[in-house]
Amino acid sequence: MATCVPRKSARLEAQDEDGELEGTGGKAERDRTFWFQDGTIVVLAGNIEFKVYAGPLIEHSPVFQDMFSLPQAGADVSTADRVRPTVHLSDSPCDLRYLFELMMPSKTLRPFGSPVVNHDKLAAWIRMGHKYQIDVLVQEPLDRLRAHFPNNFDTYVASLKRQYKQKYSIGVVNLARLTDARDLLPVALMSCCQIQSGLTQGFQRIDGTWEQLSPGDLELCFNAKERLIQTRVQFANRLLGSGAAPECHSKEVCTRFMQAYLQRLTSGVIPGLRTPTPLSPWGSNINAIWRLCETCRKALTDDSNNYQREIFARLPTIMGVDVEGWGEA
Structure with missing residues (x-):
């Protein structure tokens, strides 16, 4: 497959039968996959050209419909039968x-395929769908992202079992801004705060360009990181500082071991307390408290879930964003 290249401005030209682009001074590199001999339109992006069918693009996108209705530059009556329109896209x-994978050669959108789709493809669908006003190409990928960056606590807990590379949270924030999908922002921004290195640099897309947070969202992350750390510390003190459960039959022993574990956490003997991860699971910490009775262990597990549910409800405030209907099922 051809290498992705820098972008060019959009314009409409004509191409002769030999593949020579009029006015460009040379041949572009044909894409190996999307070059149909009976294609009706040539699309040029960077120095890669695609010969595809205009019908599916016109069928699903009013932007393409308007674009392809423009007169062909360079075509005249004497050459009209051998000239194909070429549209230059940025x-x-x-x-x-990724767009053509769904739309070519059929006029009907293909299914989105496997439940597991890589971030590059999801992001491309959303960007293309937003730009060319193909609504289904925006909404279904956004719904897939909501499975990883939800606005509901129970869905969030379930999402922890599915891995989504943390660096891609930067891209999710940008996609949320692009499409005004604000419900994605709290969890995505929190995930950005947990990136240990490379937050300001961003990550490199498959096409070689860099995905970076805007200055405003970087500032949100810098300001929210300390609040996330404080929330985690407060959570640990609230969880372990209250002592044994009321139903415990060895309250003095269990309380002593809870306090000892909390002291080791706050002193740094047990690492990981002062991190921006107030919603990370606490099961391993609870299990690590030596000689804790089963009654207190269950109470801590229930309290941990309830306290983190409260934190999740406040997450937009912690992250500095407003999200209508946050936390609703």
Whole structure:
């Protein structure tokens, strides 16, 4: 597959039968996958050209419909039968490939495929769908992202079992801003705060460009990181500082071991307390408290879940964003 290249401005030209682009001074590199001999339109992105069918694009996108209705520059009556329209797009060739995977050669959108889709493809669908007004190409991928960056605590707990590379949280924040999907922001921004290195640099997309947070969202992360740490410390003190459960039959022993474990956490003997992760599971910590009775262990597990549910409800405030309907099922 051809290498992705820098973007160019959008314009409409004509191409002769030999593949020579009029006005460009040379040939572009044909894409190996999306070059149909009977294609009706040539799309050029960077120096990669695709020969595809205009019908599916026109069918699903009013933007493409308007674009392809423009007159062809360079075509006249004498050459009309051998000239194909060529549209120059500013998109990444990689993004276009992901779009064409769904739309070519059928006029009907194909299913989105496997439940597990890589971030590059989801992001490309959303960017292409937003730009070219293909609503289904925005909404279904956004719903898939909501399974990893939800606005509901129970869904969030379930999402911890599914891995989503943390660096891609930067891209999710940008996609949420692009589409005004604000419900994605609290969890995505919190995940950005937990990136140990490279937050300001961002990550490199498959097309070679860099995905970075805006200055405003970087500032949100810098300000929220300390609040997340404070929330985690407060959570630990609240959970372990209250002592044994009321139903405990060895309250003095259990209380003593809870306090000893809390002291080791706050002193740093047990690492990981002062991190921006107030919603990380506490099961391993609870199990690590030596000689704790089963009654207190169960009470701590229940309290941990309830306290973190409260934290989740306050997450937009902690992260500095407003989200209508946050926490609703």
